Amino acid sequence: MIARPIETRAVGAHHDRVDGPLKVTGHARYAVEHGPDEGVSEHLTAWLVGAPVAKGRVLRVDATQALATAGVVSVVDHESARRLDDTGEQGDGELAILQDDRIHYRGQIVAIVLAESAEAAREGARLVHVQVEAGDHVADLDSEEAELYAPEEVNAGHETDWSDGDVDAARAGATVVVEGDYSIPYEHNNPLEPHAATAHWDGEVLTMWDSTQAVHAVASTLAPMLGLEVEQVRVRAPYVGGGFGSKGLPHSPEVAAALAAMAVPGRWVRLAVTRQQMFAMTGYRSQSRSRIRLAAEPDGRLLAIEHDAVAPSAAVKEFVEQTATISRMMYAAPARRTTHRAAALDINVSSWMRAPGEMPGTFATEVAMDELAVACDVDPIDLRLRNEPATDPETGNPWNDRRLVECLEQGAERFGWSGRSPEPRTTTDGDWLVGTGVAAATYPTLWMPGNGARIESRTGGRYAVGIGAVDIGTGARTVLQQIAADALDVPVSAIDLAIGDTSLPAATVAGGSSGTGSWGTAIVQTAQQFRADHGPEPAPGLHTQTTTESYPDMAGHALHSFGAVFAEVRVDRWTGEVRVSRLHGTYSVGRIVNPMTARSQLLGGLLMGLSAALHEEGVRDPRFGHVVTQDLATYHVAAHADVPPDLDARWLEESDTLSTPFGGRGIGEIAIVGTAAAIANAAWHATGVRVRDLPVTADAFL
């Protein structure tokens, strides 16, 4: 059966985080905190050794000194590591660590030190001498040797190039053309909890506590590599200290944890990467550049959008963000052309970071829209209203419920947009130049089939609900209980939810803002089947398990969320320092399951967007090939004092049962989309200086 829409009662109501007390009292256990009461005793600590060059060969891993260090038990290198059976269809160069002597990027894992203490392991790692034959590397997109190519597809399976209408003719006939180059630097997810695992191999089963966004994906990725059946890999992730996409796919430290455990059968191994290593081996958002050309009528109505995106990609494993896809669907230009090009560099492997594609692409397009508004002397909100498409420009499908206009209008009302001077540099407050800016946001409704859920009746009217979903701090554990309660028509307190374990029915990743919708649909479908099987008052011990195949009306409608972001920015007239004093987001995201956890997601997204706007910059030194701003002192993320005094996220009251049976869509990512553009636009309004390269820093205004 396919899930049917449900009546909502608990869904939509405030519900405290069910794991809040455990977390704030320190009792929630993270990946390397499991102890003897859970069977983890006398563990070894694993420490990773990174390649000292960006390309070349390992001649010898000299572990003599390391092994002579008190407490060091073993050093695993490419000669001694277990051979991996299968690293994916084309061979996954990111995961195939310690299999040969090739070095693909600086910081690549070339040895694992195992020791009786973390201190001994770290010292052992320092004393491992990796002798290499260095090759010539290319780690700079601007290098003459960095050749651009068209990937076969880009992230999430999007077409590399896509066009509609005659862009060249439209531009030739346009009165107004705005053209610009916009860039995003390397950005690094940096969840509070680093990538970490506790692993054990007993000769039959590999058991892992892992810091991951997808326990089943870890098991199904590792098992064939290790020559095991998927049932031989048990992965648990009861609590995860953030991921932001970086824990959505397994990365090399997870393989290292498995190889380390298998090198010392019968012993537990703890592995936590250092903050510095997170800049080399756990994924990140690639640097990207967007060339935008907007052609328009004098009143701002778009005739053509051109969006050409360029980004580096690791030579060892391709990953190209879908940066330009936003321009295929956002506005009603009759002609649109989008391309993606990549350059394969000798650099570490990029991956998902909150709203891959939409975040960098929207920075470019929404700043360009602001420039078009100036060029046409049209209010930035009016400009967007004039370019509202009646149907999805990409598919021609009707929208599920595109309410961008309401987001813009309600947001403008609340922010106090009306009466804003179109001229820049017209408002001061003491030493501050003050400006305001706006940007639109969107995120597609992603829904993953293949989610299973199991429901079993218990005594006292209680229900055990199991699904292998992961709560990475979003509140999933809480909202899934709310959804299960409504689906079974019982109170939330009657639900015993189990998540984060491969022994539970398979679940897809906590990513792509798809978790609540995809897992929630599985729970609803299973609950409805359970009632069909066992009725409203089942005896204890009856159970039903189902797996989803479909729900959302993807074929008939274009399913998207929308939003509008408003920012007030202040620039110090003496030093150029930039601060955000107000930041508002208004979103159309379907029914909100839990206003408290939803607000937290949206505020967090806005702040992460602010952080990208003003602070975050991974600086890759092309001479060495690695990112040298590799700690939180030099890679700035927004801290408390950067939080705007007036920070607010709101949403439209609505329900979208085309997308999910409870009417909600994903909310994890949309709030980072457009935020950096709103802030950059406000900085222009404050100063008259147009910054097209993130981050927006003081030196631009001096």
Next chain:
Amino acid sequence: MKELTYVRATSAAEAVEAVTDDPRAQYLGGGTNLTDHLKLGITTPEVLVDVSRLPLDTVEDTGTGLRIGAAVRNSDLAAHPVVRSDFPALSRALLAGASGQIRNQATTAGNLLQRTRCVYFQDPTTPCNKREPGSGCSAIEGYGRYNAVLGASEACVAVHPSDMAVAMSALDAQVVVLGAEGERRIPLEDLHRLPGHHPERDTTLAHGELITAVELSRSGAARTSTYEKARDRASYAFALVSVAAALELDGDRVADVRIAWGGAAHKPWRARTAEDLLRDGPLDEQRVRDAAAEELRAAATGPDSDYKVAMLTGITARALVRLSEATS
């Protein structure tokens, strides 16, 4: 980290003796910088002599000024009522640095002796003359946003990271040092050195010399002093540039002015050329900008650091204009 011997000193003299006689020994204060270095492998001492518990943790009012014990915590010093009233630049500098947790742990002497946060110094996989003499400087052709623009050398373009030291420089602090040969006093301005050919040496202290106190003298200018810091993040960030300024006006005339810059050089940069140009004249924004520009004629910048010239000029003007408005 490397195994080491930890010794808790019971007196300053004992500590000096222990470290002076052992080239592999280092002092441990609050540990906020040194423990990072131990973990990162930047330094590998075999003996740590803990001086944080020595009875050097009081602030004494000498009548003419303050004697600040070397082990006084940054947060205590920032909150001291006499520091707040008579040396506001010092309180503001301390509060502009690090985080509340770090200030609770960090000591006065340790703050002075903290080492650069140049990304290449912090990364043992890259060449750095300060960390490994003769290996080369990665920062000159590399990431340069925080590089020095004054007094740098071909061997090193690192800046000293302390906020507190910049304020102490402007306040003409004296550093009391105990060595094997006895006690000596060094003007704070002479404690840190420019890199020259020996960037591995941050200060003029000999191995084993121990800072026991910092002395401040009261003055009209010190009472009208401030510290302003420009940074990319609103808190918990090292200075792009900073200024400590002290000003005494006699009517419209500058009777006394002192300017020290942070984020500019391998040491707190006392802008004496600018001070001389401003002394005895009127004070306004343009005169300060002109004086700062004159001081900065010697600046050597790279593409990542050239913004510092305009930023130092602007922040110095802001600080002194605000001080003059507060005093007049």
